[in-house]
Amino acid sequence: MSDAVRDMLARLLAFDTTSRESNLELIHFIQNYLTGLGVETQLFLDASARKANLYARTGPVGHGGVMLSGHTDVVPADGQQWSVPPFALTHQHGRYYGRGSADMKGFLACVLVSVPEFVAQPLRMPLHLAFSYDEEVGCLGVRSLVAHLKASQDKPAMCIVGEPTAMKPVYGHKGKLAMRCQVYGHACHSAYTPQGVNAIEYAAKLINKLTSLGTQLTATQNRCFDPPYSTLQVGTINGGTVLNIVPQDCQFDFEIRHLPGVAVDAVISELEQYAEEELLPAMRRVAASSDIRFQPLSQYPGLFTDPQSDFARWLAQWCSSDEFTTVAFGTEGGLFDEAGVATLICGPGSMDQGHKPDEYVSVEQLERCMKMLANLRTWMLA
Incomplete structure (x- = not known):
């Protein structure tokens, strides 16, 4: 050299x-x-x-x-x-x-x-x-x-x-899409949990939905890649303060590493629709200020x-x-x-x-x- x-x-x-x-x-x-x-x-x-x-x-x-x-x-x-x-x-x-x-x-x-x-x-x-x-x-x-x-x-x-x-x-x-989800609930004393909106529990529902969506992504495969399908995973989560307070906030980050040509916008749309139609109505019946927000962190194509x-x-x-x-x-x-x-x-x-x-x-x-x-x-x- x-x-x-x-x-x-x-x-x-x-x-x-x-x-x-x-x-x-x-x-x-x-x-x-x-x-x-x-x-x-x-x-x-x-x-x-x-x-x-x-x-x-x-x-x-x-x-x-x-x-x-x-x-x-x-x-x-x-x-x-x-x-x-x-x-x-x-x-x-x-x-x-x-x-x-x-x-x-x-x-x-x-x-x-x-x-x-x-x-x-x-x-x-x-x-x-x-x-x-x-x-x-x-x-x-x-x-x-x-x-x-x-x-x-x-x-x-x-x-x-x-x-x-x-x-x-x-x-x-593969390409990659990284997203952040922020869940805003309503805090109260844990002895009166029905009066609060537990942000961690609703974040868990969203993560469970993501797991299901990730399973659907495996249906499209390309043996040129390892693994031969798109993957989805939650990498970080943060929420709550102490055990006897219903947590008001929770945030988690997730990513999709997708095969070239696989459109991931449909995955995000389905997650947002789930949040809008199934989770937010229940949250806002308890506290009108409750919200779920999604923020793109980074994205590049395959x-x-x-x-x-x-x-x-x-x-x-x-x-x-x-x-x-x-x-x-x-x-x-x-x-x-x-x-x-x-x-x-x-x-x-x-x-x-x-x-x-x-x-x-x-x-x-x-x-x-x-x-x-x-x-x-x-x-x-x-």
């Missing part, structure tokens, strides 16, 4: 880009690096101006070309038992350790080190680069960049999202690209692997695909190491990624 990739990865790992933090220092580092190579860049700031997407392109003007995409944020290292510093590069036993080394700063380092070679060659099509924020909290940050691509006359034709897949090409993943397409065939050649598969985790790929950019996923490292203490990417995986990018560059010259 070249010293350039190691040094670039060390620079990227040193930026604490946990999703709760700003990513601007890292973004400005990348922008200055690319600008110094003569690459055009554009920033898309969030409303607070604390975070930004970076979009760049080099090569000939016009529609088409290939986009290399990765997110800059990482999950927290808090509460994890690390044996090495999480925000520094540690090299041991053929591995580079650090938070985000696998997910997915290893890929970003390979891309950035490869840019000078792309810039130095007479490309026959544009090379696009996309670096986003807040992917780890629901693919939230990339939306402004996706909107730009949808409106652009010069958007790329193809995209490789460099999430960790052990350098195996991936053509699909991805299902044809593994027999020309793009898939080319990616198999670039990464020297035709072992196409799907992954259980979500990515920004479905959003790019919806914007009209054919998208596949392939990157160094494994999600078996991502999000865990002592996260690492192997030197061998980075070498394979650099080879894929070199093959891509050769193809873009042909």
Whole structure:
């Protein structure tokens, strides 16, 4: 592995880009690096101006070309038992350790080190680069960049999202919808429970309804995925104060991880209808102020690209692997695909190491990624 990739990865790992933090220092580092190579860049700031997407392109003007995409944020290292510093590069036993080394700063380092070679060659099509924020909290940050691509006359034709897949090409993943339900009841002394509206009990009725709806989702199956059907689960619940007070409030969060093409709006509509027609009338007969509210937290579409397409065939050649598969985790790929950019996923490292203490990417995986990018560059010259 070249010293350039190691040094670039060390620079990227040193930026604490946990999703709760700003990513601007890292973004400005990348922008200055690319600008110094003569690459055009554009920033898309969030409303607070604390975070930004970076979009760049080099090569000939016009529609088409290939986009290399990765997110800059990482999950927290808090509460994890690390044996090495999480925000520094540690090299041991053929591995580079650090938070985000696998997910997915290893890929970003390979891309950035490869840019000078792309810039130095007479490309026959544009090379696009996309670096986003807040992917780890629901693919939230990339939306402004996706909107730009949808409106652009010069958007790329193809995209490789460099999430960790052990350098195996991936053509699909499930979509996700995360929701919050807030139940507002009426408190009273527990000795007079009929005078109150127990928010926890009504939340339990809603959760029981969700369980039934989740069972219905399993009827549609696709053996390309594991599990081969859409899933629904309640992840958190909070309500009540003390045992002798009928709880006034209860809140729970749930998610649906759905197969590509499966519409989940009908599930939410049925849950809302159940709340409106069966639960709220009973609650409001006791206390008119009772309410049930639903709030979307995050949503992204699934991805299902044809593994027999020309793009898939080319990616198999670039990464020297035709072992196409799907992954259980979500990515920004479905959003790019919806914007009209054919998208596949392939990157160094494994999600078996991502999000865990002592996260690492192997030197061998980075070498394979650099080879894929070199093959891509050769193809873009042909």
